[in-house]
């Protein structure tokens with residue numbers, strides 16, 4: 500199965516608009532001949548600035564989160580309608596920082612997933628176990644639950660716009676990466692879970708990114724694995740010098 504590699508940069512809560520613009524311009528210039536699928540996800544405040552720079556290029560525009568409701572009295576939240584208005588094409592949902600720091604549960608993540616899909620966005624649904632869960636032998640079970648509950652009620656026809664990112668919580672921003680073998684095993688398991696939900700064909704097509712301290716020097720080994728179809732990159736996505744080599748891996 501030839502799946503397209505998909506490399507995404509999650510800028511988290513970094514960069515002012517001018518800093519975001521500078522990075523986006525560098526990426527547009529340096530990735531224009533890139534062979535893979537690309538995305539950058541700036542903070543909400545930089546979306547409009549970055550949208551103008553990546554428009555019409557091979558770099559998609561992503562948001563890092565969105566509200567579970569379309570609009571209304573939700574102080575501090577950002578709506579899917581507002582994201583679409585800015586040209587956002589993709590939204591990252593269920594990131595471990597949302598789950599663990601801001602206490603988003605599977606039901607809330609699922610509501611957001613369905614709303615984003617309903618509005619035509621692509622979704623990157625993040626799943627992954629904590630260190631404690633891994634040590635207790637629960638990594639597969641946690642990823643299965645987050646995948647099944649995250650996709651609850653998602654129609655087979657919408658699955659083409661769903662990407663799953665496996666991000667072991669203990670590997671995010673810690674410099675620790677899952678070994679390519681360990682990551683691939685979980686990716687294969689997630690694919691099996693998707694197969695149970697949507698059938699083998701759909702499961703073979705679904706893109707599963709790995710995230711957690713991806714750097715230029717481990718990207719190739721990770722992406723050489725059968726079930727690893729790309730990367731969701733945090734720290735190394737903040738500079739063109741560190742992101743471009745990952746994005747251009749071959």
Ligand code: PGA
Nearest residue numbers: 671672711712732733734
């Ligand atoms: P990291 O972050 O690359 O800094 O580990 C990945 C992520 O949180 O998406």
